[in-house]
Amino acid sequence: MLVDLESLRLRYQAERPAYVALADEVAGRVRAATRRRGLVCDVNGRAKDIASFLKKALRKDYASPWDDIHDKAGVRVVTVYESQVDEVEDLVRDLFVVHHHEDKRRSIAPDTLSYLGVHFEVSVPPADPAASGEAERLCEIQVHTRAQNLWATVSHELLYKPAQEPPAEVTRSIYRLMALLELFDGEVARGRRQIRDLPGYEEARMLETLERHFYALAARPTDIELSRHVLGALALTLGAEEVAAYETTLAEFVEANREKLEEIFTDYADDDRNPLLSQPECLLVFERLNADPFRLAQVWDERLPPGLLRSLSDVWGVPVDY
Amino acid sequence: MSRDLGRLRVKRVIVHEVPYHLASGASAEPVLSEVESPLSAEVRNFFREKIAGSLGSAAYDVEFDASTTSPLPRLVLDNLTAKTTSFVAMSQEMARHLYVCQKGNSPEGLLTVCEVDVADCHGVAILKLEREQGARVELADTPAGRTLSVQHLRDLMLTERTKVFKVGLFLQTGADLDSIDGAACDTQKGYDGTVAHFFLEQFLGCRLREQPELTTKRFFEATERFINEEVSEPEKKAQYQVALLAELNGTRDKVSVRAFANNNFAVEDRQAFMDQMDQAQLPKTGFDKDTHLVRAHLRRIQMAFESGVAVLASPENIGEQVLITDLPNGQTRVEVTDRLRKMTGRN
Structure with a gap:
């Protein structure tokens, strides 16, 4: 036509x-x-x-x-x-x-x-x-x-865009690369699964969950060493079952408090008095302040500077200072 | 106050200096700002944290007293509704009234008035702050009038040279005085203190929303309900009941609910207890103790058993003459070791 x-x-x-x-x-x-x-x-x-x-x-x-x-x-x-x-x-x-x-x-x-x-x-x-x-x-x-995207871009450039048909060996090499990229994605996924299944990975997985939610609320650079240190202490406030269910617990907490969290991260964007407000683990502190401030205060006082928790509790509006 | 103070956001702030007011009258006059203070994020958040932190730890639910001569209720209501008086003029009148009220040994201080929002409620927060000796308040001239500069306000507030002692927060839930949700605290009074009379009644024009004897009775009943319904181990039940009676028989004139839980309950029971207090709409922070209505229940502990056996003991006997042991089959052993004085029949 x-x-x-x-x-x-x-x-x-x-x-x-x-x-x-x-x-x-x-x-x-x-x-x-x-x-x-x-x-x-x-x-x-x-x-x-x-x-x-x-x-x-x-x-x-x-x-x-x-x-x-x-x-x-x-x-x-x-x-x-x-x-x-x-x-x-x-x-x-x-x-x-x-x-x-x-x-x-x-x-x-x-x-x-x-x-x-x-x-x-x-x-x-x-x-x-x-x-x-x-x-x-x-x-x-x-x-x-990203690997599939790489393939889409390269194949478009080499196979479809040129004015003339590419030679057979070029087409063949592109297809070999395609297999490699599929393997790449598969191996990355397998490695990620294996790491996540390692014993003791719970804390790292919690941090990954916290980071996901934190970046959705505040785009700030974080200090992973500080996160590990604080999380090591905070994990003690959770039982094994609570750790296993933490992904769901945190997602529900963030959803229920989204407006409040957004206000806090907006208001404190230019206020660096409390370093933990720039860290993903502050979400865990806020969640624990709602769920069980007593256990949080007990664990915190044994391992972390009390002033930091008091300041976060003032921000969240749930006191721990009795 | 049931509002979530983590949602509090400070919109406007003005600071006035209120000096000693000697009975002889030989004292300086208040130094009044003529315009509100410009705010940085740090200072705005400082006030937010101080209001939420102070009220979260030690707030009393208060209401305006219809018979008060204080201008505060009128000024607050006007600010939250018609706004016929400007924010600056309202705060200046409050400062002059504080100066009149705080005679004698009330320390000089800074009266800070803030317009705030708590989620979708508008409100007015009134703070009395005390600055360290030598930290002078310096008002700077601006084209609009005298006020504290951002830097000076920052220096005063964020360098720990200033402490917040008394706070009142009033949130608008309707258009009249009755619909204003109020809370006040006085951190200067410490654990055993109450809100200073001059601050609560003379200055704020408020009274406590519930009489202490009623709050004390509701606390006693809610705590007993928690012990009987939520605590399963008999030894723990007895321990908690003794703690309740000790708290109410003690000499402190204020009960801090959180501190009571923290000091007497196992950590795994504390939050459940606070949830029960929440359900009973008891102030989580604290209340003035008046045992008038529960005095008859504070002398002895009665243990009632399924078989109909009852044991009556003074709190001080528990753990001494009366030993309670949890048995593996779910039953409880109560041992009484004492000299039997007499036995009487009873229906």
């Missing part, structure tokens, strides 16, 4: 600003939601440039290019770990209306090497007044790991 390129160009030129706004809106929402969950990932949005749009319309031979090109607005979410791809998937389903979903990890044959990302086509829920006018437009969201 012959494409009326000029009318396509004019229409996309006219509507592209709306797609720029849509990409920014979707990226902003994903960025805020990942931050809230403490997921470390890169989120970038863009509207396809006019030349790419027209080239795609020509190359793909669509029956209706305007309707069939769904990535006029696109957002890329790049995670550190493979397991985080699943977390972002859940989050996208919560945030948007999903029109199409494709998980390449599950759709390709086991004996085939290919890109393994997850793709969505979404629109912003129409009931949301902040997104009025964007409801009918689609935005593509790609979710993949």
Whole structure:
């Protein structure tokens, strides 16, 4: 079918600003939601440039290019770990209306090497007044790991973009790299699981949980040695069952006190009198102040400077000084 | 006050110096700021922590006294509703009134008035601070009038040269005096103290929300309920009951609920006890003790058993003439070692 390129160009030129706004809106929402969950990932949005749009319309031979090109607005979410791809998937389903979903990890044959990302086509829920006018437009969201992202970028440069077909040995070497990247993600995940299963890893896992929530509330550099020192003492306020359930306990605590925590971290952003307010373990102190200030005070007084706890308790509004 | 003081945020602050007021009248006049103090994050947070910390440790729930001659209730209500008087003028009138009230040996100090928010409630906090000797208050001239500079305020507050002694906090929950949620404390009085009469009644124009004899009775009942319903080991029950009677029979004229839990209960029972106090809407910080309504219950401890056997003993006998032991089968052994004086029949 012959494409009326000029009318396509004019229409996309006219509507592209709306797609720029849509990409920014979707990226902003994903960025805020990942931050809230403490997921470390890169989120970038863009509207396809006019030349790419027209080239795609020509190359793909669509029956209706305007309707069939769904990535006029696109957002890329790049995670550190493979397991985080699943977390972002859940989050996208919560945030948007999903029109199409494709998980390449599950759709390709086991004996085939290919890109393994997850793709969505979404629109912003129409009931949301902040997104009025964007409801009918689609935005593509790609979710993949850094390794998969590397593959996507390199393969695009070497296999698809060149004006001529690459030689067979180049294609072969790219596919070898693809296998390597899949192995890379798998080994990173396996190593991470093994470390997390080591005996005595509970405290480190608690710190990881605390960091996730802390970074979602306050973007500040922290001192990991201080965290380990304080956490070593604070862990004594928790029984074995409480440590095992701590991820859930802390998530519920942060959710129930989100507004208060946000106020505190905003108010103390330029106030460095108490060093623990810049540390993720202050969340554990606040949680313990709510749950059992007596045990906290007892453990603290034996191992840490009492003045620091008194100051944190004044900030949190739960006294420990009797 | 049931509000979460961790949500307290200080919006505006003004500081006035209130000197000694000798009965002879030969004393300096208050030094009044003419504009509010500019605030840094540190100073704003300092006041937030001092208000929350002081009230969290030793607050009394208070209400405005309709018969008071103090202008404070009127000024606070106006600030929280109509705002016909400016923040500065309101605070100046408060400072002049404090000067009139604190005669005799009340130390000189700084009256600090803050407009605050606690979550979605507006409020006014009034602090009396005492600065270390030699730390002079210096008002700086600004185009709008005299006030404490940010640096001077910081030096006074953050270098531990100033201590907060008395605090009143009033939060708006409605449009009239009755709907204002009030709390006051006086850290200068220490563990056994109460809020100084001149500060609570003459200056703030307040009275305690609940009479001490009623609070004491509710504390006694709630604590007994906790001991009987939440504590399973009989030895512990007896130990806690003895502690309750000792607390109420003691000479201190104030009960600090947290300190009572901390000093007498096993660490694993303390928070559960505080939760019970919370449910009973008892002040977690403390209250003035008046055992008038529970005096008859404070002399002896009665142990009642499933079989109908009852043992009556004075608290001082427990652990001495009366020994209580938990048995592995869940039963309790009570041993009385004493000289039998007489036996009487009873229905």
